[in-house]
Amino acid sequence: MFRLGLTPPHPCDYLPGELSRSLVVIDEEALDPRAYEFLLAQGFRRSGTHAYRPWCDRCRQCIPARIPVAAFRPNRSQRRILGKNRDLSAEWHSATELSDEQWQLYHRYLQARHGEGDMARAGRAASNDFLFSHWAETELLELRLEGELVAVAVTDVQPRSLSALYTFFAPEQAGRSLGSFAIIEQVEAARAAGRSWLYLGYWIAPCRKMSYKANFLPLEVRRPEREIRAEQWQRLADRQAREAFLAELESDSFHWSREYSVQK
Template sequence: MTSPSPGEEVFSLRFYQTMPHTCSYLPNREATTLFLDPQQPLTQDVYDSLSQVGFRRSGRHLYRPHCQNCNACQSVRIRAEDFQPNRQQRKVWNRNQDLTTWVVEAQFKEEYYDLYEHYLEVRHADGDMYPPSVDQFRSFLLLNASWARLVEFRDPDHRLLAVAAMDRLNAGLSAIYTFYAPEEKRRSLGVYAILWQIELAKKLNLPHVYLGYWIQDCQKMNYKQNYQPLEILQQQEWVPFHPEENR
């Protein structure tokens, strides 16, 4: 499946390239990142166009990997309307039907940060996002834009169990990041947040849910191939993704 080409306005944009730095995903490798000029207004049209060529959002920055000798980071997206949950995903969906969801502005709340801090301390204390800080949280997940949203997942006692950062684009929903109560293992809240966003995309008649980058040799990224049918961006074309063919 070929997506529409980026709008003409993209070709007039200015981009910058970082110096090589340690890769966050693959050991003993260096990475380079291409990012949109921070002075460029981050409009939905610009974001939409750049998402078609593999860009992601972090805070108010749009970026994509731009490594000279490596193309391991592959953009993937779910075809929402055609998505068929597997047996385990159906169990996760049913198990979380007691949760209430609220879609809110991507603004700071102490309650959000407390959950984010707890999540990183328990699940990712060995990662490059640790230790967490309020500034890091704000710069990574918050943005004052009509299309940038946070989704709250609350239990029947109104306790906040998970938060998903999500952007609404014309081409679909972009799943930015999810953090959750790590002690609620049985709920598989990370899986549920993706399933919920797929269902929302269907209700909004949006064709895709963007999952960011899949990396064949990074175990942390393997979960993305469980959401089928999936598409992968190869040579500037979105094509069906069959994991067994990429091994």
């Protein structure tokens, strides 16, 4: 059992004009990779040491998503991405902080992608606090071109799953679709280790930065209901199922079927 708290409303980072709230785990000392895997299955996510899930008053656009790795096959576009990056080498490393080389790449990426945001102004210590946690087991996927580091995918390791936390890459290599390539590499790593899922965080269809996750099919999703139950994942096998799911979600009213009390 975890005690949970509810954050005050604050401007949403992804959808302009929306207010966001999060349900957060208070008892961080109770967290470890096995406990976190349970929370992932309930739609939670990690930011630094904090495990949270969206709990917004009006909006239900943050949809927990994961790839069932045994069933995934790259589509035509993803096969082109694989071909485009055939010249890259991939290595996995356990880590508790960014190396000098990784930090320099991370800083360049943030300056190019989020130059006006708070993340780009964060120092190295704050960035490590965001990417790592003392209770998580984290590995870094490094992608190199002729020895030069061009991308890093921060990945949490659980007994039955991997969780894709954050990927950053050299801005001049944007044409390689390295974010999507890293997901395919993470899927293959999970499959090779006998794990069942790669968690992608939240699929947010109206947000371009977060909508790409729906390109990985089959995709398993949880309806973003304001409730916590046992696992209730729905598999979207193809584009038709994906579009039907979105249409069904849009047709629902914003009335929550049940309110749950939380620790405040």
